[in-house]
Structures are given as structure tokens and as C-alpha cells.
Amino acid sequence: MNIFRLRMVWERLARDDPYWAVLTAPDKVGNQWKLDAFFQTGIEDVEASLAVIDQHCPDLAKDRALDFGCGVGRLSQALAKTYQSVVGVDVAAKMLELAARHNRAPEQVSFVHNTRADLSKFPAGSFDLVFSLITLQHIPADLIRSYLPEFVRVLRPGGVIYFQLPTSVPPEPIEARKWSWYPPTMATRLKRWGGRWFRRFTGVGDPMRMNALPVAEVESLLQSAGAHMVAIIDQPVTDDCPSNVYIARRPT
Template sequence: MGIDPSTGIEEVSRTWTRLGREDPMWAVLTDREKAGGGWTPAEFLATGATEIATLLGRLAELGADPVRGRAVDFGCGAGRLSHGLATAGFTEVVGLDISPTMLEKAREIVDAPACDFRLATGPELDVVEPASADLVYTCRVLQHMPTELAHRYVRAFYRIVRPGGYVVFQMPTAPARNAAGLALRALPAPLARRLRRGMEMHGTPEAGVRALVAECGAEMLAADEDTSAGPRWGSRLYVTRAAPA
């Protein structure tokens, strides 16, 4: 199946395929000191295990206990969070990405039999069986997509999760009201994009995300403040539960 340019995916795929070729681990987890191949696979994957442990701890605080069956890591990149989900005991982890070069790196550095990395070229996520996942998780991914495309993916998450399963996703809200955020607002969009090596940033106000989740028939369990988008953006981690059967 080809990439439909009308969705905005074509440009996203082109950017992340290039970044996956140039410096895949840094592109997934940007750190000035790690640019130019500074991440080792062990260090990189360890951050994913820590993030997933934190996520599962937060779910437990909310009284949520996803079955450790199939987890989907959307926008898996070089496999950081897929590895973390496998380490946490999920028996099957489907890592989805639009970039062949990112998936190549994930298959190279992730040695976990539970992980199955798949190329996802369309916003319907039809490479994953409907109602098959116990947990869908994505972080630092939707923020790099045009808003309507990101929302299409969120709708797709609720098609691939089981009734009563959990969908957890991070999304920026708006540029931060601090010096860094004000500086960002002042930059022309093309310049801001060049400074981020082609990575776009987009946000949706929390009210818009709540409406989207309600449209999908899901329950919002939490909208936690989050720092994944960096100091220039406000961001939330949304913890949701799909409608029961």
C-alpha cells in the first residue's frame, strides 16, 4: 500500500526516513550532548525501560491494570519503548513506524522475541488487527504531525485496542508561556523547522483532545502535565480507557 500524500503523511515519512538514516537514536530522543551518534544502544534502550516503568506506575495509581498481552508502540522509531514494553512483561509488542530506516535500526538493536516491528504507511493502522491490543502507547510522536493527521491516528488507536483496553498518548497543547515559548512564537515557521532538522511541532488544546476522546467513546482517566515536548511547549499525557464491550 502506498502513502497517500493528501493526508500529510508523505512529508512526515520523508523527514523521518532521512532522520532514521542520519542519526536515528538522537532523532527519537533529542539531546544536544548525544547528537552525531552519541547514544549507545544500551543507554538508549534503558531510557525506554524507565519510561515504561513510570507509565505503568501511573496507570496503577489510577486503578488501571492493563493485561500484559499485546501492546502497540505507535511511532516506535528505533525501538526504545517497544523494548521497554517487552521488558515490562508484555507477551507481544507491535512497534509501528512510517520510516523504513527507523525500523531497520529497531530490528538491529532490540533483541526481544516479543517485539514485532511493522511498517505503517496509512492513518488507519490496518497493519494491526482491530480490537487486538491491550495497551496502545505513544509519546513524542503525534507532536510532529499535522493536527488533523494526528487526530486520525488517535481515532485509529481506538479501533485497534480491545474493548476496555487502554490508550495513552502524549500531545502538546500550545507554545509555552515562558521565554522559550515566546521566542518560538516569534520565529518564522520555516526557520523553526530548519532549527529542528525538519521536525515539525504541532499542538492541540486540551479541550480539543478531550472532545476527540469523547467522540471515540472512550473515558479520560487523566490529563497529566508532561515535559516530552520540551521547554518551548506545554504538553499533556492523556490516559484513556476504551469503551467496554
């Protein structure tokens, strides 16, 4: 999946059911999230995460933070309670429209639309914290490999990266991979073929997918970019989807 296709998937999700797309609670599908409850989960997630960061990096400066994959600003708003300035970045313009609408601290929180496989919109050494939860798991592996070194590049000396990423994902159900080589009509065959290639190049109609990188590769990418690993914390997404939270730091 290329960056354009990823963007199209998330633009569609932002139009159809944006808050559930950000936080997929089973009972909230179909625009069932209440905004106060939705943003309260961001406060709780950020407070718990910052407490973990403080345990490992108590001297971390709290001036400027980057919320990567910010969506509608669920975590950006919460980070602004601790950081003087927060920048949320996302691939979907529609998500950012909603983030701006819900922005309760515009003097502290801003949002940037990024459709590149890098973070070149930000100069090196821009942030004390790069923060990302339940985002990288929805980005194809090749793009994850592009973004992780960029996380290090935009860190200030002594800055910290805190992100979550699965180590493996469950296989796609056999039913989802079935293909009939004998459709009843040529029109059906052409429709299937055309739809398959249309989805491949645009992402329209694609579901939200899970992606992963093994621990050793994550460590290698960060170390090659100049960061050292501080902690790896087991935090599974589901019983069949193991996941870690990574804390890495750029040397001073």
C-alpha cells in the same frame, strides 16, 4: 504536511542521526548516543509510565501492546518486559530496520511499517495498551486527528491508551520566516521558489517540527471514538511548550 512528506522527513533523520532523532538530548547530537544508555532510557520511561497506568487502571490486561511511533524500538523493547506481545509501528522503514537489528526479544516484539493516516493494518480490538511518547508532537495536527480515533478502534474492551501530546507550541522565530523579495539574481529567486515547493511536497530538508492539539479537542476526539478519559497529567516538554500525558480507556 502529508503522510508522504512526514515519511521522507523521518527517513532522512533515520539515515543521518537516528538515536538523537528519537531522543533529542542536546549532548547526543551527531550520533553520540551509546546504545546501552539509549535503551536504558526506554526502560526508565516505560517503568515510570506503567506505574502511572497501574495507579489509574490496576486491572488492565498485559497481553498485547502497540508502541505507536516506535522508531528504533527504544520503548518496544522495554514494554516487552511486561507485555507478552509488543508491536511497534512507524512511518520510516529505515527506523524499523534499526529496530529489527536491536530486537532482543524477537519472539515477543515485532515491527510494522505503516505509511497510512490510519491503523487499518490492525483489526479492531487488537491491543490491551496503545502507548506513544514523544511521537505525536512530531506529527501534523490533521494526522493526529486521524490517529487518535484509530487508537480507540484497535483497543480491546477495557484497553487503555497512554500518550503524550503538547497543548501548544512556541511560535516560529521571526528569523525563520523572513523572506527577501529582492534576491540579487533571478537564479537565486528560482532556487528559493523551487526549494520551497520541493520541501513542501517531499519533506526533504524539512526540520523536525513540533505540533499540538488543545486539551478540549483531544478529549472530544477520544470520546467521539468511544473512549472515556481517565486522567490528564501535566508534563511539559520545555518551559515554553506545555504538554500533557493522556490516559483514556475503552469501556468493557
